Amino acid sequence: MRLFAEKGYGSTSVADILHEAGANSGSLYHAFPTKQDLLVAVLETYRSGIGPMLLEPAWAGVGDPIARIFALLARYREALASSDCVYGCPIGSLALELHEPDPPVREVLAGSFEAWTAGVQGCLDAARSRLPTGADTRALAQFILSVMEGGVMQARTHRSLEGFDAGVRLLGDYLQRLQAAASLEERT
Amino acid sequence: MRLFAEKGYGSTSVADILHEAGANSGSLYHAFPTKQDLLVAVLETYRSGIGPMLLEPAWAGVGDPIARIFALLARYREALASSDCVYGCPIGSLALELHEPDPPVREVLAGSFEAWTAGVQGCLDAARSRLPTGADTRALAQFILSVMEGGVMQARTHRSLEGFDAGVRLLGDYLQRLQAAASLEERT
DNA sequence: TATGCTGTTGATTGATCGTTCAACCATGTC
DNA sequence: GACATGGTTGAACGATCAATCAACAGCATA
Numbered sequence: 254m255r256l257f258a259e260k261g262y263g264s265t266s267v268a269d270i271l272h273e274a275g276a277n278s279g280s281l282y283h284a285f286p287t288k289q290d291l292l293v294a295v296l297e298t299y300r301s302g303i304g305p306m307l308l309e310p311a312w313a314g315v316g317d318p319i320a321r322i323f324a325l326l327a328r329y330r331e332a333l334a335s336s337d338c339v340y341g342c343p344i345g346s347l348a349l350e351l352h353e354p355d356p357p358v359r360e361v362l363a364g365s366f367e368a369w370t371a372g373v374q375g376c377l378d379a380a381r382s383r384l385p386t387g388a389d390t391r392a393l394a395q396f397i398l399s400v401m402e403g404g405v406m407q408a409r410t411h412r413s414l415e416g417f418d419a420g421v422r423l424l425g426d427y428l429q430r431l432q433a434a435a436s437l438e439e440r441t
Numbered sequence: 442m443r444l445f446a447e448k449g450y451g452s453t454s455v456a457d458i459l460h461e462a463g464a465n466s467g468s469l470y471h472a473f474p475t476k477q478d479l480l481v482a483v484l485e486t487y488r489s490g491i492g493p494m495l496l497e498p499a500w501a502g503v504g505d506p507i508a509r510i511f512a513l514l515a516r517y518r519e520a521l522a523s524s525d526c527v528y529g530c531p532i533g534s535l536a537l538e539l540h541e542p543d544p545p546v547r548e549v550l551a552g553s554f555e556a557w558t559a560g561v562q563g564c565l566d567a568a569r570s571r572l573p574t575g576a577d578t579r580a581l582a583q584f585i586l587s588v589m590e591g592g593v594m595q596a597r598t599h600r601s602l603e604g605f606d607a608g609v610r611l612l613g614d615y616l617q618r619l620q621a622a623a624s625l626e627e628r629t
Numbered sequence: 630t631a632t633g634c635t636g637t638t639g640a641t642t643g644a645t646c647g648t649t650c651a652a653c654c655a656t657g658t659c
Numbered sequence: 660g661a662c663a664t665g666g667t668t669g670a671a672c673g674a675t676c677a678a679t680c681a682a683c684a685g686c687a688t689a
Binding site for chain 4 (some may be wrong): 286287288
């Protein structure tokens with residue numbers, strides 16, 4: 254997982270993995286018939302960990318559903334900041350690296366995004382009363398994922414948090430305006 | 442350029458390039474001492490083409506500066522739609538594929554993003570009177586880049602335009618609300 | 630002690646990778 | 660015709676790649 258996240262799939266050789274794991278090639282190929290099978294296993298671990306390993310820790314002690322969204326984004330910022338803007342979202346990196354991924358690979362990547370947006374949509378649904386009527390929380394969650402992934406991409410490319418922070422700030426402004434519009438609605 | 446955009450840098454072999462170009466290795470290496478030098482040349486072509494090859498064609502016949510932003514986004518949608526959600530933004534793909542890019546590579550990538558956001562910021566500055574006072578047009582342009590790149594990433598992964606369209610739609614809603622707030626301001 | 634089963638070892642394989650280079654060709658100059 | 664120059668040819672190279680496999684080890688059950 255670490256090597257794929259740090260160097261990407263194509264640039265990580267099986268020899269790298271063996272060395273890092275202190276294993277022999279036979280052992281690896283006993284468990285994973287193919288390098289790609291290992292990738293799928295890694296991606297499945299990400300997918301099934303999005304709830305318990307990412308969202309829940311980020312939301313510990315944060316009750317407000319909209320604050321939870323920004324607590325999650327703060328996690329990504331922390332990952333970027335503590336790695337000189339190199340380590341962002343491994344799923345996004347792999348999603349763009351694999352151009353013609355075999356169906357199983359693409360499906361797990363899509364499932365990871367699905368789990369992420371579902372979690373964020375859960376927050377938005379919990380705050381539905383504070384949003385304008387008819388607000389599309391699914392679309393909003395996808396929007397937030399875009400802002401995060403795009404921000405990570407810019408941060409990594411510029412080696413600077415400016416673009417990431419700008420995205421989070423304007424997203425905050427947008428959600429604020431949505432909530433203001435909703436409270437105006439309520440008054441009528 | 443086409444091969445790097447379609448298959449990525451790492452997955453494009455020099456043999457692929459030679460075959461596609463109908464050239465011999467010696468000729469290629471006469472012009473480009475290294476595969477990476479070829480990548481840099483490709484990226485420089487992208488960077489210097491962002492104005493004349495991307496923005497200006499997208500903006501032909503579109504006068505309104507904010508309409509220009511959505512005309513640009515519509516270009517990316519068209520690229521996705523006409524390629525089954527495979528071909529999106531080659532610069533973004535390469536930016537995330539290259540994890541530890543040599544300085545020259547990263548600089549050209551960063552320069553491309555810079556040129557893109559500068560163009561979009563130009564639109565926003567042209568529409569500054571319709572935006573709230575103190576609106577950070579640079580941050581807004583970076584925000585729009587994030588929405589585009591994140592939307593492309595989701596579209597490619599899900600093989601569906603849903604996430605991309607959601608991003609553009611909500612971005613439109615946000616800009617609308619900013620303009621509404623600005624026109625309220627003006628009245629005071 | 631013998632027999633199977635699960636997993637390990639690590640040298641080895643053939644393919645493919647980016648890159649090289651001596652020979653060669655086309656063209657212009659004197 | 661001699662020579663220099665800029666560019667091309669394509670077989671070959673060493674490195675590295677993912678993957679293989681016959682031999683072996685640990686450990687349960689018979």
